[in-house]
Amino acid sequence: MQIFQQTHSREFPSQQLKTDLLVAGGGLAGLCAALAAARDGLQVVLVQDRPVLGGNASSEIRLWANGATSHMGNNNRWSREGGIMGEIMEENVYRNKEGNPVMFDLLLLDMARSEPNLTLLLNTALFEVETAGKRITHAKGFNAINETFYNIAATQFCDATGDGVLGHLAGAEYRVGAEDLEEFDEKMAPGDNFGHKLGHSIYFYTRKSSAPVNFIPPSFALKDIEEIPRYTRLTSTLNGCDLWWLEWGGRLDTIHDSEEIKWELWKIVWGVWDYIKNSGQFPDAENMTIEWVGSIPGKRESRRFVGDHMLCQKDIIEQRDHYDAVAYGGWSIDLHPADGVYSKHDGCRQFHSKGTYTIPYRSLYSRSLENLFLTGRLISASHVAFGSARVMCTCGLLGEVVGRAAALCHQQRINAPQLAEQNRIGSLQQHLQQTGCYIPRQWLNDPTNGAMVTASSEWQLTQLPTNGVWNGLNERMALLLPLKAGETLPELNFTLRADSLQQLKISLSGSERAGNFTPDMPLDEREISVFEAGEYCVKFQYQSTRDEYVFIAFESNEHIEIALTDVQLPGIMTVFNSLNARVAKHTRQLADGDYGVDEFDFWLPRRQPNQILPALRLASPLRCYAAENLLNGRLRPEQHANAWVPAATDSLPTVTWRWEKPQTVYALTLVFDNDFDNAMETVQMGHALAVMPHCVTHYRLWADDTLLTEVTNNRHSVCEHRWPQPISAQRLKLEILNTAGSIAALYSLSVR
Template sequence: MQIYPSTTERRFPEQQIDSDLLVAGGGLAGLCAAIAAAREGLQVVLVQDRPVLGGNASSEVRLWANGATSHMGNNNRWAREGGVMGEILEENLYRNKEGNPVMFDLLLLDMARSEPNLRLLLNTAIFDVTTADRKITAVNGFNAINETFYTFRAAQFCDATGDGVLGYRAGAEYREGAEPADELGEKMAPGDNFGHKLGHSIYFYTKLTDGPVTFVPPSFALQDITSIPRYKRLTSTLNGCDLWWLEWGGRIDTVHDSEEIKWELWKIVWGVWNYIKNSAVFPEAANMTIEWVGNIPGKRESRRFIGDHLLSQADIIEQRDHYDAAGYGGWSIDLHPADGVYSKHDGCRQFHSKGTYTIPYRSLYSRSLDNLFLSGRLISASHVAFGSARVMCTCGLLGEVVGRAAAICHQRQLTTRQLADPVLVGALQQKLQRRGCYIPRQRLTDPALGAQVTTSSEFVLRELPADGGWTAISERMALLLPLKAGETLPVLTLKMRASEVQSVTLSLLTSATAGNFTPDLPLDECQIEVQQPADYPVTFRYTSDRDRYLFIVLEQNPGVELALTNTVLPAVMMVFNSRNERVAKQSRQQAEGDYGVDEFDFWLPRRRPHQIMPALRLATPLRCYASDNLLNGHLRPEQHTNAWVPAVEDPQPTICWHWSVAQPITALTLILDNDFDNAMETVQMGHPLAVTPHCVTHYRLWADDRLLAEVNDNRHSVCRHLLTTPLCVSTIRLELLQTAGALPAVYALHVD
């Protein structure tokens, strides 16, 4: 028994926690920043004001995380985020391919708790900041669950809170709303009619039961469904998370009026459900119930802080490559009307660039303070550019950039701005790539420290057998095929058939911009008369001036069928001139006004298990997967496959890296294949496979005659092995013992 007498004053406990880096905000941006910094040896504290990690991706909001792949609905091939963000996506696919939001919460908590240098505090809200001499020196937080006040002291701070609590309380420069069109020359800048801020959304789940379910709406439910101009788009079959356009709040303060916005969204959600259940328009909804409704809104936009570079529309549409490019994006510029669900505008205005764009390091720190990094949706970007960079996988990727940058600043005693020096920032770019973070149109210098490489065999593309049935050419389709600089495209033979004589037009196209997969440059064209099943040679006259992917396009003709193969290859695929309704209105981007964007066709892959490949034969074999790809410093397919693939008949594929003089080694990082084109959305959508077919699932790694590691259940594209004791090594040998079902593909070995 403990008895406490009456007193005039009581105080909550107080704790002081010191660290190298304090990360505020436990969404994907903050989590990736904290994990990356902790793995670099920094002592990190991650402070999150919610009971779970993940932010809008958590079970509290339940929005799927997406990024540059844009639901595989744009032309950004092999663009999925790498590094820690990629690890999260791949591990979630393995553990949770069904897309259960609660299991995604568990994964994120597990990853945070598994890092020995990372201390996690949940349910802890930051409320005050102390500064001196252009630096944050301390941050104060309060946990209402354990009634404890915290003082956090650190050398560096990362604001990933979404609303920018650290930056705001520290007095850093920030903006809200949209810049005028003439400030940055942004033709997508919205006018007052469209509105200058994005609102919030609340999502819900529905469930079909065995019998009728009565629904009595709450008193605050929306009464007049016609006040929602788009109400006729509502159906009983839509999952509530598909109704992202049930949005509101862009006309008011999206920080301080968040509670008002939440109540309005609850009003909307329950009004919509009342309409579905009780209007008699949807009799099939009689047995349906709502299983879950979000208790907090998913917030899109509030404060954006100012760094030394303000990312703009031109950076995205022109795909500008900055000297300090450290991350990238690829989601469309996706702007929503400020009135949200009550607006007469469409729910969003989306325009894609022709490929991925880079994000400079200078957008990831505050120019007002010397030790404040910015990550997530509060980076230095205009409202228009923010419309693309705000999506969660991009935020997570940028979080890792900040975590690695913080480690370099700590080791070299640099301010955030000093690392942006053109001479110094290369160290960050190289470190990111060495850890598996892809940066478009960049490469890692000497990944294997001068090693020579030999392999047990090599897959050479000669022929793909016609053992996969037939498909009608019912839409425009294209084979994406890589060609090296100086190579001539060989005669390509396809097997086709038709019930009567038909003409098929074939075109050869490529991208004018290196590394893009938008075929905007025509090269050649031919026509073939098809009838009886036969081999039909296709001849294009083309010799490549550089490494590039070619689009061998078959124009639509449903009267002709193409023979298929069951063979699947890494970094070679079929794409289709089609649309993904989640991110585009039609199969061609058309501006319908002067928005300063490009018009072009979308060429999309099909998701597994619906992808197809044509049977083919090449007059001259192509060495798409040569062993020297392992040393070129590229982390994935871009201007070529950049992968080594063994021959089909190789009984034990092996790679050896050799040095004439033994090298000191402390760590080895393998870059393997786990289908960088697969969007791997985190929740709700579900995926057919836990590991993609070309991933090496079982391998052995040897240093001379010493077994360093045997991994039996790999599901990652980036596999880092830290040596407990440094070794001097003459040969590293990798034995590939099993894949997830297809030919293995290896991109690189990075040696530290």
Template sequence: MQIFQQTNAREFPQQHLKTDLLVAGGGLAGLCAALAAARDGLQVVLVQDRPVLGGNASSEVRLWANGATSHMGNNNRWSREGGIMGEIMEENLYRNKEGNPVMFDLVLLDMARSDPNLTLLLNTALFDVTTEGKRITHAKGFNAINETFYDIAATQFCDATGDGVLGHLAGAEYRVGAEEPDEFDEKMAPGDNFGHKLGHSIYFYTKKGSAPVNFIPPSFALKDIEEIPRYTRLTSTLNGCDLWWLEWGGRLDTIHDSEEIKWELWKIVWGVWDYIKNSGQFPDAANMTIEWVGAIPGKRESRRFVGDHMLCQQDIIEQRDHYDAVAYGGWSIDLHPADGVYSKHDGCRQFHSKGTYTIPYRSLYSRSLENLFLTGRLISASHVAFGSARVMCTCGLLGEVVGRAAALCHQQQLDAPQLADPQRIGTLQQHLQQTGCYIPRQWLADPANGARVTTSSEFVLNALPASGNWTALNERMALLLPIKAGECLPELNFTLRASSQQTLKISLMSSERAGNFTPDVPLDERELSVTEAGEYSVHFNYQSPRDQYLFVAFESNEQIDMALTDRPLPGIMTVFNSLNARVAKHTRQIADGDYGVDEFDFWLPRRSPNQILPAVRFTTPLRCYAPENLLNGRLRPEQHTNAWVPAIDDNLPTVTWSWEHPRTVNALTLVLDNDFDNAMETVQMGHALAVTPHCITHYRLWADQTLLAEVMDNRHSVCEHRLLEALTVQQIKLEIVKTAGSLPAVYSLNVR
């Protein structure tokens, strides 16, 4: 029993914390920043003003996380984010392939709580910041749940709050709204009619029962559904992220008017549900009910801070590669009308680049303060460029970059801007790739630290045998094949059939830009006359001047069938000139105005388990998976497969890295295949498999004759093994015991 006598006043308790890095904001960007810095040895405090992690991806908002893969609806092949962001997606797939948002919360909380260098403060809002000159020294937060004030001193700070709370309180320079077109010569810069900010959205989930369910709308529900010009798009089957376009608030202050925006969105949601349930237009909704409605909106845009480089439209569309490129994006430039659901404009204006673009380190810190990193959706970018870089997997990738940058700055006693020096930035770029963070059109120098590599076998591509299944050529399709500089594509033999004589055009195409998968350069063309089932030969007159992927493209002819194989291969796929309605309106990007963007065809894969490969025989084998790929420092398919794959009959494949003289090893990082083309959306959609087929699920790692590790339930593409004590070794051997069902693939062993 405790009895507290009356006093004149009381105070809440205070805690004083001291740390190397304070990360403000626990969305995917903040979590990845905190984990990266903690794994690199910093003491980190992560302050999150919500009860869960994940921000817009959490169970409080329930938006699926996505990034450069863009729902597999653009031409960015094998572009899923790597590093910690990739680890999160893969772990969620393994634990939660059904897409339960509460389980995604659990994945994130588990990762944060498992790191001994990371202190997590949930339900804690920052309200005060102390600066000395151009440095932040302290930040104060309050937790209304445990009624505790926190005073946190740190050497470095990272703002990942989305709204830029930390940077705002510290006085850093920022912008709100859209730039004028002439500031950066951005033709996509919106005018007043379209509006200068993106709004908020609230999602809802539905479920169907076995009996009718009544719905009585609240008094504040929207009464006239025709106030929503796009109301005819509503169906009883749409819910959750499908209704991203139930958006509003871009004309208001998206920070200080957030409560007003939330109430308007609730009005819209309940009005939409009243229309679906009670208008009589959707009889199949009789047994349906709303299972969940968001209590807080998903916010898209507010403050954008200013660094030493402001990402702009041309950086994205022209795919500019910066000297300090440390991350990448690939979502379309995706701008929404400020009036949202009430606008007569389309719900979004989306234009894709022809491939991924890189993001410079100079956009990831404040030019106002020496020790403030920026990540997530408040990085230094114009409103137009923000329309692409704002998506969550891109934000998570940027989070890891600043976390590892903070660790390097701590180790080298640098301020954040000093690391941008051309003589220094390479250290960060190499470190990111060593830990599994892929950067387009860059590679890791000497990943195995001078080792030579031998393997137990090598898969040589002679043929993909027919399985007995066929597909009609009812849409344009293309086989993506890798080829080395100086090579000619061998004669290809496809098995085709037709009930009557048919003509089939087959063309060879490539991408103008190295590393892209947009076939914008025609190389050669052939025409076949197809009748009864049999092999038909195609030979192109082309010698490749560089390592690249070629498109062997078949024109559509629904009267012709093609034989299929049931042997999937890493780094080789079939794509279709088709449409993903989530991210495009046509099978070709069409500019309906002078927006400064390219027009090109979309070539998209099918999602597992619906992906197909044609049966094909090569007159000369293709060496796609040579052991030397393990040393080229490229961490995934780009310009070539860049992987080693063992022979089919190799029952215990091994790779051995050997040095002429003993080497000291502190850490080993394996980079394996886990289908980098799979978007792995976190919630709602669900996925067919918990682990993708080429992933190595059971392996052993040996140092000379000592077993370093045996991993029996792997589901990750990046497997880091940090040694408790440095070892002096002359040989590292990988034994592959089991995969998730298909041939294994290894990209690299990074030795530190």
């Protein structure tokens, strides 16, 4: 029994914490920042004002996380985010391929709680910040669940709160709303009619019951569905995340008016459901019910802070490569009308670049405060550029960047802006890639410190045998093949058939920009006659002047079929000039005005397990998968396949790295193939496979004659190994014992 006598007043308890890095905000950006810094040796406190991690991807809001792959609806091949963000996506598909948002919560909480250098404070809101000069020194938070105040002293701070709570309280410079066209020469800059901010959305899940379900709308539900100009798009088969365009609030203060916005969104959601259930327009909805509605909105836009570089439209559309490029994006520039669901404009205005664009480190810290990192959707970007960089997997990738940057700043005893200096930024770029963070058009310098590499075998592309299955050429279809500089494309033989004598055009194209997968550079064209089933020869006159991918494109002809193969290959795929309605309206990007964007065709793959390859015979082999690829410092297919792949007959594929003298090794990172083209959306959509077929699931690592480790049940592309004490070795050997069902592929070994 405890008895507390009456007193004049009482205070809640307070805890004093001291740490190297305080990360404010536990969305994907904040979590990745905290994990990266902690793994690099910093003591980290992660403060999250919600009971779960994940932000808009959590079970509280339930939007699927996506990034540069853009639902596999653009031309960004093999562009899924790497590093910790990639680890999260791959682990979620392994544990939770059905896309249950509660299981995604569990995964994120498990990762945070498993990191010994990370202290997690859930349900804790920051309310005060102390500064000294241009540095933040302390932040104060309060947890209403355990009635405890926290006073946290840190050397460095990272704002990943989405709304910029930490930076706002610290007095850092920021912007709200859209810039004028003239400031950055952004032709997508919206006018007043379209509006200057994106609004919020509330999502919902539906379920079909075995018997009719009545619905009585609340008093605040929208009464007149025609207030929503796009109401005719509503169907009874859509789940609430498909109705992302039930959006509102862009004309209001998207921070301080959030409660008002929430109530309006509830009004909209329940009005839409009333219309679906009770209008009589959807008889198939009789047995349907809503099983979940969000209690807080998914927020798109509020404060954007100012760093030493503001990402802008031309950075994205022109794919500018910055000297301090540390990450990348690939989602379209995706702007929504401020009036949201009540707007007569379309739900979004989306324009893609021809490939991925890079994001500079100078956009990831505040120019007002020397120890404040920025990540997530509050980075230094214009409203237009923010329309692309705001998506969650891009935010998660940026989180890892600032976490590792904070660790380097700590080690080098410098502040955040000093790391941006040209003689310093390379240390961050190399470290990111050493730990599996791919950066487009960059590579590791000498990843194995001068080692020679040999392999037990090498897979060469000579023939892909037919499997008896035919695919109709009902849409334009292309085979993506890699060529080395100076290499001539050999004579190609495809197996075709037609129901009558047909002419078929086959073209050869490349990409103007190295590393892109948009076939905007015609190279050659042939026309052949097709009738009886058999091999048909295609010979292009082309010798490559650089490492590149080429497109061998078949024009559509519904009377012709092409034979397929059962072979699946890493870094080689078939794409189609088709439409993904989630991210585009046509099979070609078209601009209905002068928006400063390119027009080009979309060439899209099919999702696992529906990817196909044509049967093929080459007059001479293509060496796509040589062991020396492992020394080029490239982490995935880009300009070439960049992987080592063993021969199909190799019973124990082995790679050996040798040095002239013994090396001291503190850590090493392997990068395997786990289908970097698969979007792996986190929730709701579901996935057919838990592990991608080429992934190496069982391997052994040897140092000279000593077994370092044997890994079973691997499901990750990036596998990092560290030891309490450094090892000395003159030879490292990797033995591959099993994969997830297809041929193995390895992109890189980096040692440090």
